[in-house]
Amino acid sequence: MVKETCVTTRTVDPAVEMLLEEAAALGVSTAFSWAAAMAPCPIGENGRCCKNCHMGPCRLVKPGQRGVCGATLETVAARNLARAIAAGAAAHSDHGLDMAFTLEAVARGDAPGYEVRDPHKLRSVAELMGIHVDSKPVNDLALEVADRAIENFRQMRGELTYVSRAPAKRQEVWRGLGITPRSVTREIVETLHRTHIGTDQDPEHILRHALRTALSDGWGGSMLATDISDILFGTPSPTVAQVNLGVLKDDEVNIVIHGHEPTLSEMIVAAAQSPELVDRARSQGAAGINLCGICCTANEILMRQGVSVAGNFLSQELALLTGTIEAMVVDVQCIMQALGDLSSRFHTRLITTSPKADITGATHIEFDEHHAPEIAREIVRLAVDNFPNRDGRVVIPPVTNDLVPGFSHEYINYMQGGAHRSSFRPLNNAVIAGRIRGAAGVVGCNNPRTVHDETHTYLVREFLKNDVLVVMTGCGAIANAKCGMMLGEAMEYAGPGLREVCEAIGIPPVLHLGSCVDNSRILTVLTQMGTEGGLGQDIADLPVVGFAPEWMSEKALSIGTYFVASGVYTIFGVGSPVGGSDEVTRLIGEGWEKQVGARLEFEPDPQQMLAKALAHIDAKRAALKLAPYNPSRFGASGDRRTREAMALPMEERATALYGRVQA
Ligand code: XCC
Ligand code: SF4
Secondary structure, eight states: OOOOOOOOSSSSSHHHHHHHHHHHHHOOHHHHHHHHSSSSOOOTTOOOEEEESOOOOEEESSSTTOOTTTOHHHHHHHHHHHHHHHHHHHHHHHHHHHHHHHHHHHHOOTTTTTOSSHHHHHHHHHHTOOOOOOOOOOOHHHHHHHHHHHHHEEEEEEGGGGGSOOOOHHHHHHHHHHHOOOOOHHHHHHHEEEEEEEEOOOOOHHHHHHHHHHHHIIIIIIHHHHHHHHHHHHHOOOOOOOSSSGGGGTTTTEEEESSHHHHHHHHHHHHOOOOOHHHHHHHOSSEEEEEEEHHHHHHHHHHHOOOOOOOOOGHHHHHTTOEEEEEEOOOOSSSHHHHHHHHHHHOOOOEEEETTTOOSSEEEOOOOHHHHHHHHHHHHHHHHHHHOOOOOOOOOOOEEEOOOOOOOHHHHHTTTTTTHHHSSSHHHHHHHHHHOOOEEEEEEOTTSSSSSSSSHHHHHHHHHHHHHEEEEEEOOOHHHTTTTTTGGGGGGGSSSSHHHHHHHTTTEEEEEEEEEHHHHHHHHHHHHHHHHHHSOGGGGGSEEEEEEOOOSSSSHHHHHHHHHTTTTTEOOOOOOOOTTTHHHHHHHIIIHHHHHSSSSSEOHHHHHHHOOOHHHHHHHHHTTTOOOOOGGGGGGOOOOOHHHHHOHHHHHHHHHHHOOOOO
């Protein structure tokens, strides 16, 4: 059900609030208390600190002040932003590259336990890559796709393969500016070179390369990560799952998978269901094995397997405080170092698995796709054998909600006309008619510098009221799922036009598209909306906006920047990492608007964020000569179908509302 949130100064999630109280009682620090005890550095916070060489660090705090090398504030702020974008792009893309290596190993028969689960997606990706599909055996084709993907990471000249997926007009914009990405590797290396002391000094020139670097993530590393994950593990379609800390079980072995990659977690899902390990859990006195996730590993296995989600970024420490987690298994990205110390205060085994990420205090069981099933079993066994070590203190907040995730681009296409007539026509027509005013992508992190989940959930509710369709990924998606916004019931927030369309097509008004790398799904959705007809010829023509309301990571900056470079006006909350420089703020605002047709803005005030977004959507509608948005034109729509569906049990309800639903 749609839940009213409990607003405190720290979070809108009652489960989180309950465990924060538990943390205080236990005298345990968390990101919330660290943040409260330490103000952000006022110099670094808005881009005024340079530590790119050892003549510094230089702190440019007075008007006109320069670094020892003569660098101006503009140059320093631009360089810092460019470097952050490169780091974010690297994180997504290194993940994408590993997916390509896994596909290669699978195709060669070197990765037992894995297979191509979606040969249909494999064929369509091969076609997009210009590979002849013919009647090639699946693994031969998979090898060609893997080779082409790997080539995309290492090629030094030319264009990324997926550039051709963007609207033709967008490609022209990129070529005209000289920012068509060559490869992730080339653009990231060049960013680091340009921002080394004494190289690129012109802020506009630095920032233009930042656009190119971000594009190599969005249309390269991330898009390949998404596509290859779909090929290996299946393209998501709607399924039913549960979310929030109440998914932890007091009488079962709880294993939490946290991080970003689906490769090992898919195997752990299988291992946790094996009769041998379930029996072993029973012999240890547990009723079974309960698997759930945090952050984007959670989103990956949620989208495809319906595995429940314990929470988003700021819930990771709190999950340990429940005293019920036998193992927290982590791979890469967004894993707080504090988990090392924290887990040692409880019986929880923190298990690192990536050759790239060790945490002091953790047990390292290195993942290797050539031996994945054994490694997954070893991890689950370790968790099971840890069950008797619980100390008896159990604090599981009794808070869960249901959600329906699984909206891939392919499924959104399919649900608008079935397998043979799939298209974006109904959605585009609804936008043209003004039933749907526009669309918003609300994505990104949590940040204890702002009330946990508050802006994510505020914006989404307001967008629905204003007939704006919402697509989500990452921790923002989890935030909204927790308060029931990813169910048909969320329709009660929707304006009449949006509601009518969602009922007719059979979708909820808030669509969960997946993990952080799956923001690339939003690019493919927007491309199709932009080229389907009636809404211009480019992503920049569409009445859409992008948001990262509670951002904190460098990956979020890369995502936001590739959205802008793709033509989407994007607003970040919390605060600006370049706010110290008016010139850089202008360059990424009106400067990028002139160059790529969209601006990047930082706006901490949620009401202002909303107002700016709606004004932008209406301006884009006007530019397309669409009817002005007028909610009174669409009166009481027939919500009979929703009401009937709501009266059914949960499993049948989802099928009634969303059509094809996985078991
Ligand atoms: Fe990390 Fe992907 Fe941010 Fe959440 S949303 S805090 S990056 S887990 Ni991408
Ligand atoms: Fe200071 Fe210039 Fe060195 Fe940066 S690169 S630390 S501004 S001297």
